[in-house]
Amino acid sequence: MGLAKLNQLYREVILDHAQHPRNRGELADATGVMELRNPTCGDVISVSVQIDDDKIADLKFAGSGCTISQASASLMTTVLMNQSVERARELIMAFSALITGEEVSEKDDDELGDAALVGSVAEFPARIKCAALAWHALDELLDEKGATAHD
Amino acid sequence: MDKGLNNSRKDFPILDQQVNGEPLVYLDNAATTQKPNQVLKTIVSYYQNDNANVHRGVHTLAERATDHYEAARDKVAEFINAANRKSIVYTRSTTESLNWVASSFGNLVVNEGDEIVISQLEHHSNIVPWQQVAQKQHATLKYIDLTTDGELDMDSARRQITDKTKIVAIAQAANVMGVVNPIKELAQIAHQHGAYMIADGAQAAPHMKIDVQDLDVDFYAFSGHKMLAPTGIGVLYGKQDLLEMMPPVQFGGEMIDFVHHQDASWTELPWKFEAGTPNISGAIALGSAIDYLTKLGMDNIHAYEHELVAYTLPKLLAVDGVTVYGPHDPNKHTGVLAFNMAGLHPHDVATGLDMEGVAVRAGHHCAQPLMEYLNVTATARASFYFYNTQADADKFIQAVTAVKEFFADGIS
Numbered sequence A: 001m002g003l004a005k006l007n008q009l010y011r012e013v014i015l016d017h018a019q020h021p022r023n024r025g026e027l028a029d030a031t032g033v034m035e036l037r038n039p040t041c042g043d044v045i046s047v048s049v050q051i052d053d054d055k056i057a058d059l060k061f062a063g064s065g066c067t068i069s070q071a072s073a074s075l076m077t078t079v080l081m082n083q084s085v086e087r088a089r090e091l092i093m094a095f096s097a098l099i100t101g102e103e104v105s106e107k108d109d110d111e112l113g114d115a116a117l118v119g120s121v122a123e124f125p126a127r128i129k130c131a132a133l134a135w136h137a138l139d140e141l142l143d144e145k146g147a148t149a150h151d
Numbered sequence B: 001m002d003k004g005l006n007n008s009r010k011d012f013p014i015l016d017q018q019v020n021g022e023p024l025v026y027l028d029n030a031a032t033t034q035k036p037n038q039v040l041k042t043i044v045s046y047y048q049n050d051n052a053n054v055h056r057g058v059h060t061l062a063e064r065a066t067d068h069y070e071a072a073r074d075k076v077a078e079f080i081n082a083a084n085r086k087s088i089v090y091t092r093s094t095t096e097s098l099n100w101v102a103s104s105f106g107n108l109v110v111n112e113g114d115e116i117v118i119s120q121l122e123h124h125s126n127i128v129p130w131q132q133v134a135q136k137q138h139a140t141l142k143y144i145d146l147t148t149d150g151e152l153d154m155d156s157a158r159r160q161i162t163d164k165t166k167i168v169a170i171a172q173a174a175n176v177m178g179v180v181n182p183i184k185e186l187a188q189i190a191h192q193h194g195a196y197m198i199a200d201g202a203q204a205a206p207h208m209k210i211d212v213q214d215l216d217v218d219f220y221a222f223s224g225h226k227m228l229a230p231t232g233i234g235v236l237y238g239k240q241d242l243l244e245m246m247p248p249v250q251f252g253g254e255m256i257d258f259v260h261h262q263d264a265s266w267t268e269l270p271w272k273f274e275a276g277t278p279n280i281s282g283a284i285a286l287g288s289a290i291d292y293l294t295k296l297g298m299d300n301i302h303a304y305e306h307e308l309v310a311y312t313l314p315k316l317l318a319v320d321g322v323t324v325y326g327p328h329d330p331n332k333h334t335g336v337l338a339f340n341m342a343g344l345h346p347h348d349v350a351t352g353l354d355m356e357g358v359a360v361r362a363g364h365h366c367a368q369p370l371m372e373y374l375n376v377t378a379t380a381r382a383s384f385y386f387y388n389t390q391a392d393a394d395k396f397i398q399a400v401t402a403v404k405e406f407f408a409d410g411i412s
């Protein structure tokens, strides 16, 4: 088999996002910032979000990591930008399901778009954490947001 | 060289398998080694024939289990040339051994204003326990620097170790930089200043002849699982007088002399430290691993691994864009080769190598202060043992080259 299998994981879109990440940086007027680390490799991702009217008005990521974690973060920002908080959380759930090899609805898969391609990481169990890092960070931010909203 | 040292590869059936459709090339020996049939048989035979608790039965099986458990201790003592079997304490691992020295002995001898000296190339298990002692005792934790080659800078060592130093704790062999540190010389310097010398032998004991008396270390720690034994068994060697003054870390059965209602007295060394039912099969298997290593000869193992490094290192350095950490002179480098490839994250490198059947580690190798010192977030690491072959080395180099080519188009 050898390196041929790598093509499943390192698709062109993923390589492109790793090489030319979208929405990289930090938001000056963020409503929330979350930094998460992958303790096994030392990778760090910091996600900053600006929520307006229960909508993700702006979203950026910073930090350093491997191709998968960087591409996954970049793709996340493109998919979840301008989504409602509620829909974003559904899509994060769908993404989590995909990368652990579970099926998701056609609607979610469509809406995840290129990010759904990261789902092939399910075939590379050691790398699932890399793919999940940014999404987990945003999920925690939206959790916090939800928690305060109910206060 | 294609069957391992003395044809040893046949004793490790795990190596004979396909991973991702390719023959397995196991190069993660610094993380843990594989176990030979001889060690596995010892474990099965113990459970099939002799299993009982140690030091507490009068029946025959209890006596047999105790005999095997204690005979393994004698083997450990001989393996590192300890003067006395009382100096050999079974632990769970290097990590536990170092934690015990730090929390018990460290807190006994380190006072406010004192210094603990470690180095920039240590594993977290020889850093964090000392941070804890330093914080608790209001002492200072100091680091010996490295030379540009990645070796311990002995001038820095002489500057950092002072009359205020109570503890010097250094890895004998480094798990990233691939160097062997001059422990004997460091022990001399430490002792001149009235400090105690502790060596982390996790990456040394499996690969070279160890003589704790010649090194004149006060404590020496290592793990069974990095030298053919199962996980969950480790060793703490300590000079007898120091172990005598060191309070036990755990309390309970086995370690007591007599228990009254309000207090208790401790039994003698080494059992004073071995509270509760120990890892009996692990200790016996460690004895079997030592038999195996001794039969091969530690000097032969060392020479064989050196040959493999001398073969592999220049080839790895010759791959365009590869950075190898630590000395580039194979005479100064152990079988631990930490490296990075230009423009590639080590995780991506390791996944690529895995697709070629080559198992290496990628990450910070529990050495984050070193990563900071080297100004990298992580590295890939290939590490060899005596059952690896020149063919393994060739496959490794070929896979590194293939990974480089795979990513050449996609990633700059």
Ligand SMILES: Cc1ncc(COP(=O)(O)O)c(C=O)c1O
Binding pocket: B030, B031, B093, B094, B095, B096, B123, B125, B126, B171, B173, B174, B175, B200, B202, B203, B223, B366
């Ligand atoms: C130099 C060094 N020290 C300590 C350790 C810790 O060993 P263990 O995890 O067996 O306690 C390791 C293993 O990774 C090591 O390489």
